[in-house]
Amino acid sequence: MTAEEENFKNRRTFAIISHPDAGKTTITEQMLLLGGVVREAGTVKGRKGNFAKSDWMEIEQKRGISVTSSVLQFDFQGKRINILDTPGHEDFSEDTYRTLMAVDSVIMVVDSAKGIEPQTKKLFEIVKERHIPIFTFFNKLDRDGRPPLDLVDELETILGIEAYPMNWPIGSGKILSGLFDLYHHRVEVYHPKTDAERFLPLNAAGTDLEQANSIQQSPAWAETQDEVEMLTTAGNEFSETAVLQGKLTPVFFGSALTNFGVETFLETYMQYAPAPAAKPTVDGDEIAPTDPTFSGFVFKIQANMNPKHRDRIAFVRVVSGTFERGMDVSLARNGKKIRLSNVTEFMADAREKVETAVPGDIIGLYDTGNFQIGDTIYAGKRKVTFAELPTFTPEIFMRVQAKNVLKQKSFHKGIEQLVQEGTIQMYQAWDSGDYILGAVGALQFEVFQFRMENEYNTEVNLEPMGSKIARWIKPDQLNRQMASSRNLLVKDRHGAPVFLFENQFAERWFKDKYPEVELEAKL
Numbered sequence: 001m002t003a004e005e006e007n008f009k010n011r012r013t014f015a016i017i018s019h020p021d022a023g024k025t026t027i028t029e030q031m032l033l034l035g036g037v038v039r040e041a042g043t044v045k046g047r048k049g050n051f052a053k054s055d056w057m058e059i060e061q062k063r064g065i066s067v068t069s070s071v072l073q074f075d076f077q078g079k080r081i082n083i084l085d086t087p088g089h090e091d092f093s094e095d096t097y098r099t100l101m102a103v104d105s106v107i108m109v110v111d112s113a114k115g116i117e118p119q120t121k122k123l124f125e126i127v128k129e130r131h132i133p134i135f136t137f138f139n140k141l142d143r144d145g146r147p148p149l150d151l152v153d154e155l156e157t158i159l160g161i162e163a164y165p166m167n168w169p170i171g172s173g174k175i176l177s178g179l180f181d182l183y184h185h186r187v188e189v190y191h192p193k194t195d196a197e198r199f200l201p202l203n204a205a206g207t208d209l210e211q212a213n214s215i216q217q218s219p220a221w222a223e224t225q226d227e228v229e230m231l232t233t234a235g236n237e238f239s240e241t242a243v244l245q246g247k248l249t250p251v252f253f254g255s256a257l258t259n260f261g262v263e264t265f266l267e268t269y270m271q272y273a274p275a276p277a278a279k280p281t282v283d284g285d286e287i288a289p290t291d292p293t294f295s296g297f298v299f300k301i302q303a304n305m306n307p308k309h310r311d312r313i314a315f316v317r318v319v320s321g322t323f324e325r326g327m328d329v330s331l332a333r334n335g336k337k338i339r340l341s342n343v344t345e346f347m348a349d350a351r352e353k354v355e356t357a358v359p360g361d362i363i364g365l366y367d368t369g370n371f372q373i374g375d376t377i378y379a380g381k382r383k384v385t386f387a388e389l390p391t392f393t394p395e396i397f398m399r400v401q402a403k404n405v406l407k408q409k410s411f412h413k414g415i416e417q418l419v420q421e422g423t424i425q426m427y428q429a430w431d432s433g434d435y436i437l438g439a440v441g442a443l444q445f446e447v448f449q450f451r452m453e454n455e456y457n458t459e460v461n462l463e464p465m466g467s468k469i470a471r472w473i474k475p476d477q478l479n480r481q482m483a484s485s486r487n488l489l490v491k492d493r494h495g496a497p498v499f500l501f502e503n504q505f506a507e508r509w510f511k512d513k514y515p516e517v518e519l520e521a522k523l
């Protein structure tokens with residue numbers, strides 16, 4: 001293997017998940033600062049462009065939230081970091097879920113005053129199911145938060161994962177005076193008077209400072225010492241294997257806003273965050289990053305990144321080999337040959353033309369309608385098809401029609417493309433053929449409606465059907481008589497039969513009546 005082919009080993013590709021307002025953007029900014037990409041904190045949100053909180057879509061601006069995921073790339077301590085940003089709004093999670101399929105590890109940012117919030121829990125379940133290594137950062141230590149033991153306990157009970165504190169706060173809010181850094185065997189001082197005072201070494205036993213310091217006068221010092229002793233004697237054992245299997249989460253504390261503990265976190269994270277991993281194929285095999293032939297998969301398609309150009313970009317995670325601009329690849333789904341000449345990579349402040357990319361990197365392909373979510377592309381003769389990306393069972397449904405019947409053609413085209421992009425899921429009533437849209441979060445409908453109007457010049461009527469429980473059934477078990485007003489029969493976009501149950505009672509009633517019929521949630 002050439003040195004160049006080994007480049008992937010220094011890639012670290014991850015996503016940051018959090019509940020809105022926990023501080024994901026702020027910590028991302030601090031990381032960019034540490035990476036030397038931006039010079040001042042506070043530039044990410046304000047600037048126009050493809051940034052963490054991007055203004056790719058007008059709707060984002062209107063609602064002040066980040067609807068789509070972006071990618072940031074920068075170098076830190078000899079490693080190339082790819083951060084995949086994920087939408088933080090609780091209404092919009094299908095895109096977030098899919099982005100998690102393209103990362104090798106995840107950082108979870110939690111507001112230490114609020115603890116684990118619902119959105120974090122939902123995202124965490126996907127992370128856990130996929131055994132993605134996860135690192136936890138309890139943020140906003142400069143505010144009065146909940147006791148750290150409570151937070152760690154909650155993390156373990158609510159999320160069902162073992163926690164291992166790498167450092168421990170010395171107070172919070174007004175009395176925050178530092179971090180007891182168990183991993184680095186030192187105390188990190190909050191607002192040190194001099195640079196030399198920033199890190200104070202611990203004694204050999206790791207129980208106290210080596211040399212006396214005013215931080216020992218902090219009202220929180222004695223309590224921190226007690227807690228640290230408890231953690232070291234009764235806490236979980238650290239195991240790198242358990243971290244890599246997603247069974248143990250290293251826990252860090254800090255304050256993103258005052259840039260306290262972020263550097264320590266990032267440095268330690270870089271030591272344990274895994275390099276790009278092999279990815280499973282449909283035939284049960286896997287493709288390793290050391291495999292010399294290029295392959296990758298599309299995990300996201302996004303239109304209208306630049307409102308002036310109406311471009312559509314397919315985001316590809318490189319799995320093996322080296323991507324080179326202008327190379328020829330095949331699309332596994334239909335065998336089509338495509339030359340990849342119009343490509344973009346995502347740097348922090350400019351969309352740059354990429355020449356090469358290695359496993360772990362994300363490339364953006366300008367797309368004229370060739371790609372679908374989950375598509376595999378590969379170079380060479382050997383056909384590669386990666387295992388399907390999971391689809392998420394939608395929970396909310398709406399009937400949809402074009403307002404103007406003369407607009408049928410653009411209506412159909414719009415729906416087809418937006419469904420392919422994964423903006424929303426589409427179903428058709430089995431008998432009437434009416435279009436029904438399904439989503440995980442209500443905001444997806446808004447995005448759909450907005451884009452139909454703006455990009456396909458078609459106003460749509462959406463008629464709420466409320467939340468339903470979608471269950472797939474095997475076609476040979478289907479009997480049309482089974483359908484009723486409480487379990488509507490529809491087909492998905494591949495023509496497979498699905499029942500939309502009104503509620504759990506309806507589903508239970510159905511199961512009692514037809515015990516032989518298997519109902520699948522298809523997550």
Ligand code: GDP
Pocket residue numbers: 018019020021022023024025026027088139140141142143254255256257258
């Ligand atoms: P996001 O929604 O998770 O991206 O959260 P933001 O990074 O936008 O932060 C939400 C709010 O919390 C903003 O007003 C931030 O300034 C503030 N914030 C973020 N980190 C901290 C912190 O460490 N301490 C305090 N006091 N505020 C913070």
